[in-house]
Amino acid sequence: MQEDEPTGGDVNAVIQIAEEKKKQQRDSWSARLTSLAETRDKAEFAAIYGYFAPRVKSYIVRLGMPLATAEEVAQEAMLSVWRKAHLFNSTKASASTWIFTLARNLCIDRMRREKAVEYELPEEEPDPDQRDMAEHSVLEERMQVAIASLPESQAQVLHLSYYEGKSHSEIADQLGIPLGSVKSRLRLAFSKLKAHWGEEE
Structure with a gap:
C-alpha cells in the first residue's frame, strides 16, 4: 500500500474478520448438530438448546405469537431438534436455518390447530444468517x-x-x-x- 493510499481496506479487513467469525460459528453449530445425530449426547443437546432456544423464542414472538405460546412452541421446536437431528443435512442448510425452519413450521401447525387469525409469515428462510x-x-x-x-x-x-x-x-x-x-x-x-x-x- 502506498504511503498516502486511503486505508479503508484495513477497516474492510476488520469487517471481513467479523464475517469469517460468524461463518465459523455457523459451521461449528452445524458440526455439533451432526454430532448430536450420531451420538445422542445430552450435553451436546444442552449446549444447542442453550444457544438456540432464546433465539427461536424471540423469532416466534416477532411472528406475532403471544409470549406464553411462543415459549411453548420454542420448547416444541427444540424437542424436535432432539428427535429429528438425524434428518439434518449440513450440505443443504446451516444448523440455524434448519432449526428456525422447524420453528416456523410448528408455528404454522399451531395456528391451524387453534384456528388463529392468520399471521403474516415470511416466505423466505427465517434464518438471519442467510440474509446478506x-x-x-x-x-x-x-x-x-x-x-x-x-x-x-x-x-x-x-x-x-x-x-x-x-x-x-x-x-x-x-x-x-x-x-x-x-x-x-x-x-x-x-x-x-x-x-x-x-x-x-
Whole structure:
C-alpha cells in the first residue's frame, strides 16, 4: 500500500474478520448438530438448546405469537431438534436455518390447530444468517458503534480515511497535524477495532 493510499481496506479487513467469525460459528453449530445425530449426547443437546432456544423464542414472538405460546412452541421446536437431528443435512442448510425452519413450521401447525387469525409469515428462510444485505447492514452498524467507542482523535482520522476516502497527507493538512501522527492514530484505531471484533461472541 502506498504511503498516502486511503486505508479503508484495513477497516474492510476488520469487517471481513467479523464475517469469517460468524461463518465459523455457523459451521461449528452445524458440526455439533451432526454430532448430536450420531451420538445422542445430552450435553451436546444442552449446549444447542442453550444457544438456540432464546433465539427461536424471540423469532416466534416477532411472528406475532403471544409470549406464553411462543415459549411453548420454542420448547416444541427444540424437542424436535432432539428427535429429528438425524434428518439434518449440513450440505443443504446451516444448523440455524434448519432449526428456525422447524420453528416456523410448528408455528404454522399451531395456528391451524387453534384456528388463529392468520399471521403474516415470511416466505423466505427465517434464518438471519442467510440474509446478506441485512447482515452487511448489521456489520456496518456495529462498526460505527465500535468506531464511536474510540478516542475522538482516533475516530476522527479513521472517519476521514474510511468514510471520506482521504489520504494520510490530506488528513494531516485538514487537521493541521504531522503526517506521522495521522499514521500513529490510524494504527492505534485499527488495533483497538481488531481487538473489539476479536472479543465479540
